[in-house]
Amino acid sequence: MKKLFKVVVALLAAITVASVAVPVATAHAATDANINASAAIAIDADSGKIMYAKNANQALPVASMSKLLTIYLVREAIKQGKIKWTDTIRPSKALAALSQNRSLSNVPMRTDTTYTVKELYQATLIYSADAAAMLLGDAVAGNQTKFVQMMNNKLQSWGIKDATIVNANGLNNSDLGSNMVPGTGKNAENKMSAKDMAILARNLLKDYPDVLKTTSITKMTFRKGTKDATEMDNWDWMLPGLIASYSKLKVDGLKTGTSDEAGDCFTGTVKINGMRMITVVLHANGSGTTKRFVQTAKLMSYVVHNWQTATLVKKGGTVKGHKTATVTKGKSKTVAIAASRTLKTVVPTGTTSANITKTYTSKKLAAPVKRGATAGTLDVKVKGDNLGYVDGAGSKVAVTTKTADAKAGFFRLLFRGIGEFFSNLF
Template sequence: MKKLMRGLIAAVVAVLMIGGAAPAMSVSAAESSDTNLVDAKAAVAIEPTTGKILYAKNASSVLPIASMTKMLSIELVLDAIKSGKINWDDKVTLNNAIWELSQNRDLSNVPLRRDGSYSVRELYDASLIYSANAAMMLLAEKVAGSQEKFVSQMTAKLNSWGITDAKIVNVTGLNNSQLKDAKVPGTDDNAENEMSAKDMAQVAQHLLKDHPEVLKTTSIAKQTFRKGTSDAIDMENWNWMLKGLVSYDKNLPVDGLKTGTSDAAGDCFTGTVEKNGMRIITVILHANGDAKTRRFDQTKKLMTNVLENWKTMTLAEAGQGIKGYDSVKVNRGQSRTTPIAPSTKAVAVVPSNSSKQSLQYTYTPAKGVKKNTVEAPVKKGTTIAQLEVSAKGDNLGFVGSSASEGITLKTTKTDNKANFFVLIFRGIGDFFSNIF
């Protein structure tokens, strides 16, 4: 008896140790085996639809991000346009602090007049194509009324995405010391925005999902600001991987997203490309090397490697069941089981040498579903579970909400509650079936 009790206690302790250790494994992304592939302080590559991490090097370390900040700022601007809070043709005027900043041509800026007014559209284009700092600040004030309120909105947006360790002190990504009187009150004089490569990829993921039209602007290599006026200035996109610019590669049709440069951040770049039916997002933080193109050189290596070594695999069409996960038990239902299937096309992103037989599945029942059983009545379209799919041996994980959601499985039929007599006879049948 004592031996039995000791065995039970040991088993319980082992289970508790396993249960306690599991969450720690998902705190940060695992490192890729070939971390030497990218010569930078940190890097990550993801597939944005699923959030699958395809490469990770120091991806969870919080580092300066410079003007890549503007992707988050533009997300909020496009949110405001989408909701009707502001319009593309709305005019924006300057205050003294932003006007003075706009005159500093050592920073990325387009020429702005103190008494001028500018449309949301032209400020938006200048912010994305030329990384114009004063233009971005004008948009922030148009949306929120002040830089301070806009920064609060930026932080709130990140928190809503589960990003809680970023530091946001301004809307542009400049070091606060460069903003002078335009600095957000109460922020450190020498602070600048910081975020991990993994979280930066998640910002880009949300931007493309929420506002895919942003690619129409981020893919513009050259454009003239205020064309036909005395203030006209040619804007060449700082993303030199676009067609017609110095780091263009015909094998990588890059169409975004945003560069960033500062003394603390070094040369950074969040890029995106779609090829062979798969879009990827890459983030390079503080690229190393002597060449002026170092961030693009490292991005090219990363994009090429990922596109060669990963692929998308269709597991099922919308409404089509996935073998082994195609039904759920219904307690007291007219039918004992009801079919379940993904509500949209189910796609997994896996290494290029993967087959369906080599995949592993993690099935997580939804709230109210216990032991793969749901109580009747159950309506068509009820969420039953999330199915996370990966290749065996792949431990890189996911970013953002995709990490917990995976493929959503829903009921494809309604199963009403069985009547009293059906349940009585079913119970009798089960009783004798269990006896024999």
Template sequence: MFNKWKQKLAIIFSMILMLSAMALAPVQAQAANVNISAKAGIAVDAQTGQILYSKNSSKVLPIASMSKMLSIYIILKSIHEGKLKWDQRVHISDNVAKISRNKELTNVVLNAKRTYTVRDLYKASLIYSANAAVIALGVTQAGSSEKFVNEMRSQVKAWGITDAKIYNAAGLTEGEVGTEAYPNTAKSAENEMSAKDVAVVASKLVNDYPEVLKTTKETNAWFAKGTDDAIDMTTHNEMLSGKDYYMKDYNVDGLKTGTSNKAGNCFTGTVNKNGSRIITVVMHANGRNKADDRFANTQTIMKEVYTNFKPIRYKKGAQLKKATSFKVPEGKTTTVKAGISQPTTIWVANKQSKQSIRFTSKQSKKGLTAPVTKNQKIGIATAKVDGKRITYLQSEDAKLQVLAKKSVEKANIFVRMWRSVVSVF
């Protein structure tokens, strides 16, 4: 009899633990019944970083040519800052020319006796994933491959990515880049990041330099046309219009494939459907269809996200439930209404509604110090869905900046004294 009671108590205790764990689990709008062959994957809202699907997304793995997104971010940044020009002529070193002639690698042939524009090399890097082309861009930008890798490392560190391993601009093994290899590295070393890290890089690229999508959606382009080395470059992205894995009603317009022995078949994709853009990453998608499995996996994730979840949009200046006003004890009015500093989106399951979303804000017990000016930053708000927190790529992504909707002048000394007296009673 006693043993039966022990069994019952054990079952009850297990149920309590399970329910507690469920209550503490983050709301991650993970698509139901998603089964992908990739070792790791993730889907995020491109603007906010809200995680919509995740599988081993924190595991650091080789990323192959998806590395080029980071390289191209730095190149575009340099162009925007005026350090590089689109029509600037680029000289090719003998070693980079040698890399470009390696038939085991994806390349456009570069001739050390010719020069190429930054735009030519940029398009070759993105459309055709030309390895020597992106290395040449890095050398032109920084002065050497080593210095460019240092810039790559500094950039990801600035974004809060601490576990990335970066060795070259292209994502090749160090043994494949000859004298462009980073000093004192093994020949087998190659760039590594987690799917979450790659999603951060992709979201920074798309948000900071959206013009990149004009190039990544191109399926064909000529390189060195009119020369002996001319090539009609064809994209490796099979999800673009007219390709094998194109999906009707899904505006897939990028982003970058990656392939190596260690990385397997990888793909970072992005799609804008009904005004809501998401970014997906699949890594080491080596199933029965091998190279094409990365696109089948991406299709599965994209379809499930848009089918099972919906975006709730908030306009700039919108007042948020439970975070609508802030205390201003010494103001002429003792509260000020608040609104968010920029538009945002929160995804919820189809069965949920806007009422499922609740916001909380942090404010010191003393309240705001008067005077308060209109559009002054007065706090941070965070959201929960049905009482559970939402997960984001980075912790800072969860914080919505809140601004004052109007100015509040400081009350005169007599009003402030009267309030102090009244508060005593």
């Protein structure tokens, strides 16, 4: 993210929240969030349910929000034991030079000093430090070329196929100089759709929820107590106490992004009314330095007032009209079946049971059948909701057997067949 001069931050800090904010209460009657941005999306982090979408499938520049993918790979490497928080790494001459470019968002680094994975992680998430993100890539993969390949592979593993990833920090390649990955294009820039960013953020929160402990830090000092000490103010101004915060929206992450091509972007998250939502705004329009946060607040407020959590299916619950399933050649001939899991999702406010349809599709069972075998699928739909889920799975629940059924013996099957033959004659 391009660095803004601290004097600007100081001036903006004097602006009251009321002068830059759209009060949360004003959005309750909206039937459409009407987000003023090139693209936007809002999803439920738990279920992946899409609650708002505007141009959500078009790949656009995402700038420093790319760093969330870098952070995911760092956390994954730590979990796998490939690196540790306390591991140290020394920047190359070229990367150290990049870190000294204060027209970018950076913490200064030197070639005669090593830096821990932990402090680079904090600098990347809190201050959006560009060179720090690239140094983390070196720690994980050994060099930038291999790390960018890892980034692309991870996105593809999540079903994201239309993204363009050329570096670890989201800068335009023209800003990287000799740090650019060969073959990626001198003016190339990371691109993802709003939906892609939501999927990335959802996976990060699902697999490493404690990332919020860092993204919610409003201020920290890099290399405290040294001559390189740098004050890091979080660029997420929606955090409580900062200039774009809202009393009814306790935002605790995740990441901003800014570039000439990307404009002002923000991937945000908040937990409210038992729902953890993720919002993405790409290239927010309007005036002022808080426009991405104004649009995010409008989107979050729209979700709060127009969506609610609901349990549509309970684990162990029976399927109406299908309490048992037939087992071909089974000893008992039938087994009890029930929903394999609880389906908790979000639905439009005011949804009632009359708006919900549950369609059961059975699967043929042949003995022997074990307990927990899939007997069918329950597809749950809410009338009027066509937004779907980011993972494409939809509201489907496997229906499984509650008991086992062994295969009937030869004589049992023989006499059963004879009985069925004669019963069919009359």
